Amino acid sequence: MTELSGLYAITDAGLIAPEHFPAAISAALCGGAKIIQYRDKSSDREQRLQQATTIQSLCKQYGALLIINDDVELARDVDADGVHIGLDDQPIGEARAILGHERIIGVSCYNQLALAKQAVHDGADYIAFGSFFNSPTKPRAVSADVSLLQAARRFEVPLCAIGGITLENASTLIDAGADMVAVISAVFGSKDIELACRQFKQLFS
Numbered sequence: 645m646t647e648l649s650g651l652y653a654i655t656d657a658g659l660i661a662p663e664h665f666p667a668a669i670s671a672a673l674c675g676g677a678k679i680i681q682y683r684d685k686s687s688d689r690e691q692r693l694q695q696a697t698t699i700q701s702l703c704k705q706y707g708a709l710l711i712i713n714d715d716v717e718l719a720r721d722v723d724a725d726g727v728h729i730g731l732d733d734q735p736i737g738e739a740r741a742i743l744g745h746e747r748i749i750g751v752s753c754y755n756q757l758a759l760a761k762q763a764v765h766d767g768a769d770y771i772a773f774g775s776f777f778n779s780p781t782k783p784r785a786v787s788a789d790v791s792l793l794q795a796a797r798r799f800e801v802p803l804c805a806i807g808g809i810t811l812e813n814a815s816t817l818i819d820a821g822a823d824m825v826a827v828i829s830a831v832f833g834s835k836d837i838e839l840a841c842r843q844f845k846q847l848f849s
Contacts, residue, residue: 648748648770648802650678651831651844652824654713655699656781657684659832662691666698668837673706675841677831679824681728683713696722711750716742726750726769731759736766750804755788757795764799771799772826775807776817781828782807793821811843818847 653672660668669680680703682696696712700722703710711726712719716739719727726748727739739749750770751763760771773792775785785807796803805817806826814825827844834840 648679648709648804649823650848651676651841652679652681652711652804652826653677653831653841654681654683654806654826654828655695656828656832657686659829662695665695666702668832669699669702671837672831672841673702673708675838676845677708677841679709679711681711681713681826682724692718693721696724700724709748711748719743719747728752728772736763736768740767754786755792757792760796760799764801768801770802770804770824771796772804772806774805774826776805777808777810777813779806779808779828780833790816790820793817797821811840811847814844814847 672680680699682699684692686692696718700710709725711728712724713728714733716727716734720742727743728750729739730752736749748769750772751768753760753763753771753773755773763771773788775782776788776790779785793803793805802823803821804824804826805822809825809827810830817825831837831840
């Protein structure tokens with residue numbers, strides 16, 4: 645299985661028109677995104693199933709991982725590599741019961757080490773902290789300090805940083821211990837998605 649590290653690109657329906665969806669995902673993967681998280685809050689189940697299936701096919705082609713945001717059943721239905729859950733989503737145990745032990749479960753821990761400790765105890769494969777910078781996608785997100793990443797190394801699971809991450813500030817998080825940087829706008833809001841991903845990839849080399 646692909647290592648949990650590198651550029652973690654998250655889709656956003658507001659940045660990717662449905663007709664451009666396959667091309668945008670292909671560009672991100674070609675540019676070096678190691679993980680694609682499919683995040684879509686719409687109620688259009690058919691479209692979500694279709695788009696997630698498209699990403700899964702492309703991820704297999706490029707040797708990348710597909711993580712589904714919040715929807716454990718969709719992750720199961722498209723045979724995704726895993727799911728990412730937050731505070732208000734299904735508990736890790738329930739997600740694990742549905743997906744099995746071979747799938748990845750990532751957990752949002754916001755700015756709280758206590759949540760991270762509990763998530764790791766419950767079997768999370770990686771933990772995510774944020775928002776480290778002002779995020780155009782989630783302007784009301786809680787603020788996280790870079791020191792969280794340094795403190796969280798003790799949990800000995802891969803760490804993901806999220807929130808307003810750009811090419812200019814990502815290195816600060818990587819240097820502090822982030823194994824993955826989760827990026828939305830700086831990838832899918834870019835005029836050249838492939839180039840943006842190549843530039844993020846270089847930060848990990």
